[in-house]
Amino acid sequence: MSNNTKFQDFLGGMRAISPLIAAVIPIGLVFGAVAATKGLSPAEAGLMSALVFAGGSQFVAMDIWIHPASWTGVGFAALLVNIRHVLMSASLGTRMGGFSAPARYLSMLFLADEIWAMAEFRAKVARLTPAWFAGLVAPFYLAWVFSGLAGAALGAFLGDPVVLGLDFAFPAVFIVLVMGFWKGPETGAVLLASGAAAVATLHFVPGVWYIAAGAVAGLAAAMVTGKERDAEVMP
Amino acid sequence: MTVDIAALVAILAMAAATVLTRLSGLVLIRHVSLEGSRRKAIESIPPAVLMAVVAPTAFATGIAETLACAVTAFAALRLPMLVSVALGVACVAILRALGL
Numbered sequence: 001m002s003n004n005t006k007f008q009d010f011l012g013g014m015r016a017i018s019p020l021i022a023a024v025i026p027i028g029l030v031f032g033a034v035a036a037t038k039g040l041s042p043a044e045a046g047l048m049s050a051l052v053f054a055g056g057s058q059f060v061a062m063d064i065w066i067h068p069a070s071w072t073g074v075g076f077a078a079l080l081v082n083i084r085h086v087l088m089s090a091s092l093g094t095r096m097g098g099f100s101a102p103a104r105y106l107s108m109l110f111l112a113d114e115i116w117a118m119a120e121f122r123a124k125v126a127r128l129t130p131a132w133f134a135g136l137v138a139p140f141y142l143a144w145v146f147s148g149l150a151g152a153a154l155g156a157f158l159g160d161p162v163v164l165g166l167d168f169a170f171p172a173v174f175i176v177l178v179m180g181f182w183k184g185p186e187t188g189a190v191l192l193a194s195g196a197a198a199v200a201t202l203h204f205v206p207g208v209w210y211i212a213a214g215a216v217a218g219l220a221a222a223m224v225t226g227k228e229r230d231a232e233v234m235p
Numbered sequence: 236m237t238v239d240i241a242a243l244v245a246i247l248a249m250a251a252a253t254v255l256t257r258l259s260g261l262v263l264i265r266h267v268s269l270e271g272s273r274r275k276a277i278e279s280i281p282p283a284v285l286m287a288v289v290a291p292t293a294f295a296t297g298i299a300e301t302l303a304c305a306v307t308a309f310a311a312l313r314l315p316m317l318v319s320v321a322l323g324v325a326c327v328a329i330l331r332a333l334g335l
């Protein structure tokens with residue numbers, strides 16, 4: 001691939017992620033502000049955003065943050081919140097035919113819900129390339145780290161994002177993407193199983209087990225409907 | 236700009252956990268063959284995970300959130316992503332301001 005095509009691909013990735021950048025900056029500011037109220041310095045908040053780069057687990061960590069920090073508590077919480085990454089990385093890995101092995105592992109270190117969702121969406125319509133993926137990652141990563149730093153430095157000067165409805169931006173993006181993955185009744189079965197299991201788990205089990213429970217239930221539903229279809233085909 | 240040692244260790248533990256989850260899927264698919272119904276199952280992962288993440292907001296947070304989710308989903312059938320998301324955010328802000 002020529003350098004010019006690579007650059008075009010990189011720009012294409014940046015274009016695809018741009019609406020999500022607008023949505024992630026307020027969330028990053030809020031993360032930094034929350035971290036500041038928990039006694040983290042801007043350097044610590046920025047370091048966490050840069051090294052962990054997983055919003056959900058960072059907010060959970062702030063929820064359970066104590067002094068001095070407990071690495072077992074936040075480490076296990078991060079594992080639990082991000083266990084969905086295992087499924088996401090397995091799924092996206094099958095779309096990375098155009099990546100060298102090192103590029104595949106390096107790219108996967110930047111796996112985040114938003115980046116993953118845009119990449120999966122891209123893979124449905126075109127071949128996913130490393131340059132396009134880098135176009136997703138670079139601006140999103142920088143926006144997340146710097147908004148976290150800024151939030152920690154500005155602290156309580158920021159308004160309440162809940163009043164503005166900005167906390168709803170990410171669920172809204174995910175809903176739009178879910179609608180895009182619709183392929184017929186079997187998708188309906190997956191969504192129903194996943195949604196029901198997630199809500200039931202949320203009700204009965206404290207913490208963030210609901211994400212793993214919903215994902216596994218959806219997967220199980222896909223396997224059951226898949227088997228039925230195979231049985232119909234074979235006499 | 237200070238970094239406490241306990242905080243640094245905690246951050247590194249979180250980073251290690253996320254690296255583990257991010258890479259293990261890639262390792263997994265190297266050792267498991269992906270044919271037929273397994274392939275189908277892999278293809279169902281994106282909607283299954285996304286649904287699990289939004290389910291609490293959609294069904295178990297409040298009337299404002301549930302209605303805004305419905306508006307967003309309906310808008311997504313016809314409108315571009317950014318417009319649908321903006322409608323959803325505006326909808327939830329208005330409904331919350333009304334006290335729902």
